[in-house]
Amino acid sequence: MADAVVESAKRAAAQQAVRDHFDPSATHVGIGSGTTIVYVVEAIKEVSTNLAIRFIPTGYQSRQVIVQAGLTAVPFDSLPEDTVFDVAFDGADEVDLELNCIKGGGACLFQEKLVAERARKFVCVADYRKKQDRLLTNWPTIPIEVAPVAVPTVLKGLRTLGSTNPKLRSTLLDKSGPLKTDQDFFIIDAPFKPLLIAEDIKAGKGKGDGSDGTWEVNKLSDAIKGLTGVLEVGIFSGLNGPDAEAIRATNSVKTVTSGQKPVAVYFGNQDGSVEVRTAK
Numbered sequence: 261m262a263d264a265v266v267e268s269a270k271r272a273a274a275q276q277a278v279r280d281h282f283d284p285s286a287t288h289v290g291i292g293s294g295t296t297i298v299y300v301v302e303a304i305k306e307v308s309t310n311l312a313i314r315f316i317p318t319g320y321q322s323r324q325v326i327v328q329a330g331l332t333a334v335p336f337d338s339l340p341e342d343t344v345f346d347v348a349f350d351g352a353d354e355v356d357l358e359l360n361c362i363k364g365g366g367a368c369l370f371q372e373k374l375v376a377e378r379a380r381k382f383v384c385v386a387d388y389r390k391k392q393d394r395l396l397t398n399w400p401t402i403p404i405e406v407a408p409v410a411v412p413t414v415l416k417g418l419r420t421l422g423s424t425n426p427k428l429r430s431t432l433l434d435k436s437g438p439l440k441t442d443q444d445f446f447i448i449d450a451p452f453k454p455l456l457i458a459e460d461i462k463a464g465k466g467k468g469d470g471s472d473g474t475w476e477v478n479k480l481s482d483a484i485k486g487l488t489g490v491l492e493v494g495i496f497s498g499l500n501g502p503d504a505e506a507i508r509a510t511n512s513v514k515t516v517t518s519g520q521k522p523v524a525v526y527f528g529n530q531d532g533s534v535e536v537r538t539a540k
């Protein structure tokens with residue numbers, strides 16, 4: 261029963277996100293991975309079955325969702341580098357007050373980041389369990405995609421950064437060994453204390469650079485990304501819509517996109533309502 265509530269929360273959020281952000285005259289639309297994105301594609305299909313719209317998947321599962329819906333899937337690396345997508349939709353494992361996200365619970369994060377960064381608008385859809393004030397409140401770990409040969413190096417590096425017990429993710433059948441990503445890489449799940457946001461640093465709640473055991477979202481993301489052997493980190497932070505708009509205005513850069521951080525996150529609630537957090 262609880263599952264049915266969660267599923268209808270995801271569907272309600274997806275319906276509203278698509279109503280607000282999918283323009284049927286779009287030419288390129290990014291499609292993320294996971295269980296919630298299925299409802300996004302379902303909602304898109306109710307509005308448009310236009311085969312001229314190019315849907316860019318973020319991995320194998322994502323491509324299957326697009327293809328099974330009868331829509332046109334186009335590989336990311338088949339598009340010219342300056343193609344900006346109208347919008348990219350995706351799920352999230354946890355979202356904080358600043359709209360920073362943890363992603364990669366389903367082992368997809370690298371291609372999701374590539375696609376999100378190319379989109380003019382990056383929009384996330386999730387259920388009520390994902391809405392928190394700080395990252396690592398309910399979701400326990402940061403997923404990190406690593407080169408198999410570098411696993412011991414990265415585990416050691418993560419412990420140095422303060423992660424108490426980072427672990428290599430196994431398949432559900434433990435005897436099959438480590439789970440492989442779409443890139444044939446591995447995933448390490450690293451626990452840290454809940455991550456600080458900018459207002460916490462201003463309020464003196466910690467330095468946020470790891471020196472006192474606290475980490476601010478962007479600083480931890482950069483520190484993990486700096487470990488040799490890390491392909492990508494499942495922290496989606498940094499610039500989002502309004503910031504990107506400001507850069508576009510001052511630098512006359514025409515292709516500045518949404519960045520890694522969503523401009524809006526749609527949360528489906530248990531009572532069927534939908535709550536939207538938008539970039540300030």
Ligand SMILES: O=C[C@H](O)[C@H](O)[C@H](O)COP(=O)(O)O
Pocket residue numbers: 292293294295296297350351352353363364365366367368369372
């Ligand atoms: O690795 C998976 C992706 O980052 C998903 O978008 C994320 O885990 C959310 O998935 P779901 O919609 O199934 O909660």
